[in-house]
Amino acid sequence: MTQTKIQLEENEIPKQWYNVVADMPNPPTPPLGPDGNPIGPEALAPLFPMALIEQEVSGERWIDIPEKVREMYAIWRPTPMFRAHRLEQALGTPAKIYYKYEGVSPAGSHKPNTALPQAYYNAEAGIKRLSSETGAGQWGSALSLVGKWFGLDVVIYMVKVSYDQKPFRRSMMHTWGAEVFSSPTDQTEAGRTILEKDPESLGSLGIAISEAVEVAAANKDTNYSLGSVLNHVLLHQTIIGLEAKKQFEKVGDYPDMIFAPCGGGSNFAGVAFPFFADKAAGKKIQLVAVEPTSCPTLTKGTYAYDFGDAIGLTPLMKMYTLGHDFMPPGIHAGGLRYHGDSALVSQLYHEGLIEAIAVPQIATFEAGVQFAQTEGIIPAPEANHAIRACIDEALRCKESGEPKTLFFNLSGHGHFDMAAYDSFFSGELEDFEYPEEDIQASLRNLPRVG
Amino acid sequence: MTQTKIQLEENEIPKQWYNVVADMPNPPTPPLGPDGNPIGPEALAPLFPMALIEQEVSGERWIDIPEKVREMYAIWRPTPMFRAHRLEQALGTPAKIYYKYEGVSPAGSHKPNTALPQAYYNAEAGIKRLSSETGAGQWGSALSLVGKWFGLDVVIYMVKVSYDQKPFRRSMMHTWGAEVFSSPTDQTEAGRTILEKDPESLGSLGIAISEAVEVAAANKDTNYSLGSVLNHVLLHQTIIGLEAKKQFEKVGDYPDMIFAPCGGGSNFAGVAFPFFADKAAGKKIQLVAVEPTSCPTLTKGTYAYDFGDAIGLTPLMKMYTLGHDFMPPGIHAGGLRYHGDSALVSQLYHEGLIEAIAVPQIATFEAGVQFAQTEGIIPAPEANHAIRACIDEALRCKESGEPKTLFFNLSGHGHFDMAAYDSFFSGELEDFEYPEEDIQASLRNLPRVG
Numbered sequence: 001m002t003q004t005k006i007q008l009e010e011n012e013i014p015k016q017w018y019n020v021v022a023d024m025p026n027p028p029t030p031p032l033g034p035d036g037n038p039i040g041p042e043a044l045a046p047l048f049p050m051a052l053i054e055q056e057v058s059g060e061r062w063i064d065i066p067e068k069v070r071e072m073y074a075i076w077r078p079t080p081m082f083r084a085h086r087l088e089q090a091l092g093t094p095a096k097i098y099y100k101y102e103g104v105s106p107a108g109s110h111k112p113n114t115a116l117p118q119a120y121y122n123a124e125a126g127i128k129r130l131s132s133e134t135g136a137g138q139w140g141s142a143l144s145l146v147g148k149w150f151g152l153d154v155v156i157y158m159v160k161v162s163y164d165q166k167p168f169r170r171s172m173m174h175t176w177g178a179e180v181f182s183s184p185t186d187q188t189e190a191g192r193t194i195l196e197k198d199p200e201s202l203g204s205l206g207i208a209i210s211e212a213v214e215v216a217a218a219n220k221d222t223n224y225s226l227g228s229v230l231n232h233v234l235l236h237q238t239i240i241g242l243e244a245k246k247q248f249e250k251v252g253d254y255p256d257m258i259f260a261p262c263g264g265g266s267n268f269a270g271v272a273f274p275f276f277a278d279k280a281a282g283k284k285i286q287l288v289a290v291e292p293t294s295c296p297t298l299t300k301g302t303y304a305y306d307f308g309d310a311i312g313l314t315p316l317m318k319m320y321t322l323g324h325d326f327m328p329p330g331i332h333a334g335g336l337r338y339h340g341d342s343a344l345v346s347q348l349y350h351e352g353l354i355e356a357i358a359v360p361q362i363a364t365f366e367a368g369v370q371f372a373q374t375e376g377i378i379p380a381p382e383a384n385h386a387i388r389a390c391i392d393e394a395l396r397c398k399e400s401g402e403p404k405t406l407f408f409n410l411s412g413h414g415h416f417d418m419a420a421y422d423s424f425f426s427g428e429l430e431d432f433e434y435p436e437e438d439i440q441a442s443l444r445n446l447p448r449v450g
Numbered sequence: 451m452t453q454t455k456i457q458l459e460e461n462e463i464p465k466q467w468y469n470v471v472a473d474m475p476n477p478p479t480p481p482l483g484p485d486g487n488p489i490g491p492e493a494l495a496p497l498f499p500m501a502l503i504e505q506e507v508s509g510e511r512w513i514d515i516p517e518k519v520r521e522m523y524a525i526w527r528p529t530p531m532f533r534a535h536r537l538e539q540a541l542g543t544p545a546k547i548y549y550k551y552e553g554v555s556p557a558g559s560h561k562p563n564t565a566l567p568q569a570y571y572n573a574e575a576g577i578k579r580l581s582s583e584t585g586a587g588q589w590g591s592a593l594s595l596v597g598k599w600f601g602l603d604v605v606i607y608m609v610k611v612s613y614d615q616k617p618f619r620r621s622m623m624h625t626w627g628a629e630v631f632s633s634p635t636d637q638t639e640a641g642r643t644i645l646e647k648d649p650e651s652l653g654s655l656g657i658a659i660s661e662a663v664e665v666a667a668a669n670k671d672t673n674y675s676l677g678s679v680l681n682h683v684l685l686h687q688t689i690i691g692l693e694a695k696k697q698f699e700k701v702g703d704y705p706d707m708i709f710a711p712c713g714g715g716s717n718f719a720g721v722a723f724p725f726f727a728d729k730a731a732g733k734k735i736q737l738v739a740v741e742p743t744s745c746p747t748l749t750k751g752t753y754a755y756d757f758g759d760a761i762g763l764t765p766l767m768k769m770y771t772l773g774h775d776f777m778p779p780g781i782h783a784g785g786l787r788y789h790g791d792s793a794l795v796s797q798l799y800h801e802g803l804i805e806a807i808a809v810p811q812i813a814t815f816e817a818g819v820q821f822a823q824t825e826g827i828i829p830a831p832e833a834n835h836a837i838r839a840c841i842d843e844a845l846r847c848k849e850s851g852e853p854k855t856l857f858f859n860l861s862g863h864g865h866f867d868m869a870a871y872d873s874f875f876s877g878e879l880e881d882f883e884y885p886e887e888d889i890q891a892s893l894r895n896l897p898r899v900g
Contacts, residue, residue: 002521003460003524004460004521004524004525005460005524005525007457007459007460009457010453010454010455010457071452071454074453074454074455075454075455075532075825075826076826082525086599104554105826106822106826106827106828108865145826148823148824149536149824167868167869167872168865168868168869171868171869171871171872171875172828172868174871174872174875175819175822175823175828175868175871175875176822176823176828177823369625372556372625372626373598373625373626373627374598374599375525376525376526376555376556376595377556378556378622378625378626415558415618415865415866416865418617418618418621418622418625419617419618419621421621421624421625422617422621422624425621425624425625
């Protein structure tokens with residue numbers, strides 16, 4: 001019988017996360033405060049527990065996963081890796097295609113990989129409540145899922161337009177016991193300020209972040225939790241790539257190229273960083289971040305210090321950015337609509353150690369449908385970006401005759417994104433031109449540093 | 451580390467299905483034709499390929515699973531079995547609770563376990579197209595998923611009210627390449643007859659069946675495919691229980707009681723029949739079918755010959771029935787709204803070899819939410835019935851101090867049923883009184899046989 005699924009046993013769940021900082025040729029750039037000077041760990045203390053702050057600044061290569069976290073990872077981990085036999089056949093490619101499927105988590109994406117340890121460390125620190133924001137709802141779902149397991153209340157500020165248009169992600173969060181508010185609310189200074197100016201405001205991720213941070217800063221028993229971008233979030237996600245390496249070992253194979261969607265960077269880092277360790281040790285492997293042409297942070301942005309949020313409340317991080325007030329078009333891959341990128345991913349890209357490409361929306365859905373019809377799983381729109389890039393490479397292999405081993409992260413299922421597939425089938429989906437002028441305008445507003 | 455997930459390797463996927471007929475104390479009752487005489491296999495030939503008809507009437511205990519089917523089962527099988535540690539703890543029960551999770555299939559339920567072999571045997575027989583009906587959409591999704599893998603076109607007649615109200619199950623079917631029609635259509639005699647009488651007809655499962663059967667009967671290259679009730683469907687689903695037995699062996703445990711939702715019977719049979727083999731050999735085990743109080747087929751119906759469909763087109767089957775024109779209230783567990791039950795399940799129940807209980811709707815959602823908050827997965831409304839029954843037993847164990855081993859089939863996830871959870875949270879969900887009068891009225895219309 002041809003092997004389709006490469007599984008690991010529960011006791012093969014990695015015991016440590018991998019910290020890419022240890023293998024980077026240069027130390028990571030520091031975040032800067034409003035005064036332009038590097039901020040210390042203490043600046044983060046009102047929002048995060050010390051254990052996470054230590055991870056955020058750690059240079060250690062390996063960081064132990066607490067036994068309790070490993071035990072609870074087992075609810076959905078190890079996740080399966082698949083050989084895409086039927087997709088390969090449909091493409092007629094000599095390439096071998098593998099994918100790791102993170103949609104088996106109860107929340108349906110890779111996001112719980114970091115929500116779980118974040119909840120654990122906060123509960124250990126005596127915190128009673130976590131606040132966060134969510135746009136399309138994947139991160140909010142992940143945090144809501146894990147809260148109850150550690151006796152934590154979870155409060156989610158969901159961007160109003162999504163709250164109204166994506167009721168089922170909201171229902172999921174309710175089912176797991178979270179409080180979900182349509183942001184802007186009148187509970188916070190930030191929300192009230194916005195509502196005063198525009199009572200009909202549809203909200204934005206920037207506003208929702210402000211509300212969640214304000215609530216965490218103002219309440220001693222409440223901390224804030226972030227779903228991407230930060231070093232500790234990327235660290236937790238490396239469990240994906242660490243498992244994948246064991247799975248490749250099991251079948252005696254190794255990828256030539258890895259593809260992952262890239263928004264804030266934790267999806268890409270999660271699968272690619274553990275392989276970067278091999279690359280740093282001299283192994284030949286290409287690590288490719290895939291982003292939408294409508295929000296081409298790495299491929300068209302500038303490497304500069306910028307704010308992480310739209311309003312300018314966060315510390316400044318050195319990253320590829322389209323400018324913090326760049327507003328990407330309303331594509332369906334909500335998780336990839338971010339003006340910036342993780343500092344670690346940005347630095348590795350700047351140093352030429354990883355690659356990036358941008359793909360247009362309609363082509364990503366074409367790839368997603370081809371994948372669904374051959375492999376079965378209906379992918380999330382974010383994951384369709386990696387699939388598109390991987391299929392394109394497999395087709396190049398068909399031309400050249402190269403039997404490359406390709407690997408991508410199928411970071412989530414599309415069960416809550418079927419309206420996007422409907423738009424695709426009805427021909428309503430649009431490709432957005434690279435909005436050069438908008439980006440240039442937005443880049444003119446970059447903060448001046450040093 | 452406490453073990454949470456009990457997995458099998460791909461090569462442990464069973465090589466044979468289990469046929470309960472071999473272990474039944476009495477031969478199965480035959481289906482009858484319109485003349486009241488038993489029908490032979492040839493009566494089924496216009497709709498089904500010979501391989502499936504042979505399985506339908508087989509008395510062999512073990513039936514080989516074709517190698518190709520095993521290979522493709524591996525896309526989602528073996529499915530994981532879980533020990534529900536956190537649910538046990540929340541209940542404070544000495545009982546051990548295990549569940550098998552069938553929601554990992556790309557269609558999100560156990561239905562592809564039979565859709566896959568049905569597509570395989572039809573393709574082998576040279577069939578080019580499969581037609582079927584779907585209500586809420588789970589069966590239609592399953593058949594749509596597998597069609598393309600065997601080069602088969604799939605046409606689904608979806609009950610109009612569901613077609614309009616559950617657009618995302620329809621989108622799933624489209625994504626997998628199926629044609630989905632809102633039934634009644636003007637393509638069939640059956641549909642046109644209905645539309646002539648009522649152009650605004652919302653459709654029904656009975657009408658959709660008539661359309662799908664008519665299309666299959668009228669086209670040589672088209673066969674019909676059914677998602678439950680029939681013997682061969684139950685046979686294919688036994689892969690669930692066969693895997694579960696191996697998984698219990700791995701942890702050195704064995705269930706005292708098994709719970710599964712019961713609509714047409716394939717969900718229950720799939721998990722319970724392989725354990726019935728042990729019961730027939732003298733082992734003590736309770737097999738409990740769980741149905742809604744609003745459609746209490748086994749617990750309040752009559753054991754009699756009746757039609758399988760609402761209109762009276764199918765052969766007569768001896769089964770527990772509420773009367774073929776009984777219209778159950780519109781509960782959210784659409785898969786359990788069936789007036790009858792599989793002939794095999796009915797016979798075993800009639801002979802006192804299996805048990806049945808009925809549970810009210812609101813209590814099933816309370817159980818589902820408690821499950822989601824402890825175990826993570828949000829269950830389908832059908833699965834909530836098994837969870838309710840299992841939790842009730844676990845609470846009895848708490849009273850009595852008995853450390854029973856309980857096992858239920860988590861037959862699917864609820865990602866496409868979040869509106870039902872919303873109704874629950876908003877207090878709009880209703881419990882339906884056992885509609886004694888309706889059932890009595892409907893039972894007066896049972897066909898007279900013999």
